[in-house]
Amino acid sequence: MKKLTFTFFTLAVTTAVFAQFPQRTPTPNDTLQSVRQLADGKVKLSIYAPKASEVTVSGDFPNGFPAAKLQKDEVGVWSFTTATRVSPNVYTYDFNVDGLKVFDPKNAQYKESNSGVSNLFEVKGPENDFQTLKDVPHGKIEKVLYKSTALEGASRRLHVYLPPNYDEISKKEKLPVLYLFHGGGDNDASWTTIGRANLILDNLYAQGKLKPMIVVMPAGHTHIQGFFMGAGAQQDPFCRDMVQDVIPFVEKTYPVSNKREHRAIAGLSMGGIQAINLALWHPDLFSQVFPMSTGYFPNAIAEIKEKYGEVMRNKTINSFKNFKIYMGGEADIAYQNNLNMMKMFDEFGIKYTYENGGGAHTFLAWRQNLKDFAPLLFK
Structure with missing residues (x-):
């Protein structure tokens, strides 16, 4: 009897906790990989911004200056792929969403400066050793x-x-x-x-x-x-x-x-x-x-x-x-x-x-x- 009472009590507490924190609706951002090196050596940069009107990205990677425009897909993910292979090195990049510089929430690698932070990514290879x-x-x-x-x-x-x-x-x-x-x-x-x-x-x-x-x-x-x-x-x-x-x-x-x-x-x-x-x-x-x-x-x-x-x-x-x-x-x-x-x-x-x-x-x-x-x- 004691064991059964404890089980009901635990279930009640668990139900109350989940009632306070309803489950979130999944989005494409949950599984998004914001930086991907493609099979041909090009790099694809992506950010989830379903309500944005324009997104650009700039940096010291190939085609990153001046800023490049990203294209939006049907689920709200904006992407840009470099025109050429990206050589092994470490590169900075900044997303700009509707005129606002935005830190990539899917990438914790960063550069610190007086004006804030920029993201960075690494392409590995012998030149980068x-x-x-x-x-x-x-x-x-x-x-x-x-x-x-x-x-x-x-x-x-x-x-x-x-x-x-x-x-x-x-x-x-x-x-x-x-x-x-x-x-x-x-x-x-x-x-x-x-x-x-x-x-x-x-x-x-x-x-x-x-x-x-x-x-x-x-x-x-x-x-x-x-x-x-x-x-x-x-x-x-x-x-x-x-x-x-x-x-x-x-x-x-x-x-x-x-x-x-x-x-x-x-x-x-x-x-x-x-x-x-x-x-x-x-x-x-x-x-x-x-x-x-x-x-x-x-x-x-x-x-x-x-x-x-x-x-x-x-x-x-x-x-x-x-x-x-x-x-x-x-x-x-x-x-x-x-x-x-x-x-x-x-x-x-x-x-x-x-x-x-x-x-x-x-x-x-x-x-x-x-x-x-x-x-x-x-x-």
């Missing part, structure tokens, strides 16, 4: 807050990559540091989301190509107005923050060396100019410099020639172990600015090396650049 998640020892990423005296006491965030076996290595030696900057519109998380810096470095460590190092990825935008692409470190509040706060904070917080030969600096686009400004105006702080897809604008070049000739002739600049400039091909929007900048460097006798590749002004180029220069560091 260097930046994919593999069964190797992994480093770890820390999100760290610090107080910036240069920026009115603001609390700021850094991403810090610590190498595999960091706990053991750091007991034995002071580690060198690579300061790695993002571009305009992005933030300190961009290099570890779409940039895949941690996976690239993990795989290089596994191949025995890297000397153990810490990689510090700061936020290049500030709440204080400044000329981020201008001539000289003093025009950019971020550069002041780097010298006054970031470097001292890192050297106080982590077991790192404070020697010039153990600091390197790299950056892309806006971050490339920030790296150049720091390197040229503070050459005593860094031993290696790697700007990517960047170049001074004509007005900044004119200002440098007029006001900062003495800075450019500082002999310490030509003592950099590496000063290598990368460009993403003629399609890179910084291509002409870079040519102008290198011509100015030649006039001042500044020594550098130059590599013009592909990938335009995107992480398709910058991930390759990181793979190329990271093994050069601190050897």
Whole structure:
């Protein structure tokens, strides 16, 4: 009798719970695969938006710029298929539904930036091997807050990559540091989301190509107005923050060396100019410099020639172990600015090396650049 009473009670409670939460009507979205690689190597992108009037998608995948229009089927799924095969790589994409940027709810892979998030997808293959998640020892990423005296006491965030076996290595030696900057519109998380810096470095460590190092990825935008692409470190509040706060904070917080030969600096686009400004105006702080897809604008070049000739002739600049400039091909929007900048460097006798590749002004180029220069560091 007791057993029968308990069964009726349980059934009553269960019925009451389901009465409060009625079953949802299934939709095509339940089983939708928003990113699919087709048999012919093309990629199909889809989103369920039955009430939408127009849907587009844009990104750095083939045919993703300018935005491509999606076609709606009879059940409300909008789709777009690339016109050509998509090579193995990691790509970003953004859906736009009736004028509103929409995060793909079926894909948790994302890029973080100052203006929000974008989705990403990976096409696997041999060309992509260097930046994919593999069964190797992994480093770890820390999100760290610090107080910036240069920026009115603001609390700021850094991403810090610590190498595999960091706990053991750091007991034995002071580690060198690579300061790695993002571009305009992005933030300190961009290099570890779409940039895949941690996976690239993990795989290089596994191949025995890297000397153990810490990689510090700061936020290049500030709440204080400044000329981020201008001539000289003093025009950019971020550069002041780097010298006054970031470097001292890192050297106080982590077991790192404070020697010039153990600091390197790299950056892309806006971050490339920030790296150049720091390197040229503070050459005593860094031993290696790697700007990517960047170049001074004509007005900044004119200002440098007029006001900062003495800075450019500082002999310490030509003592950099590496000063290598990368460009993403003629399609890179910084291509002409870079040519102008290198011509100015030649006039001042500044020594550098130059590599013009592909990938335009995107992480398709910058991930390759990181793979190329990271093994050069601190050897």
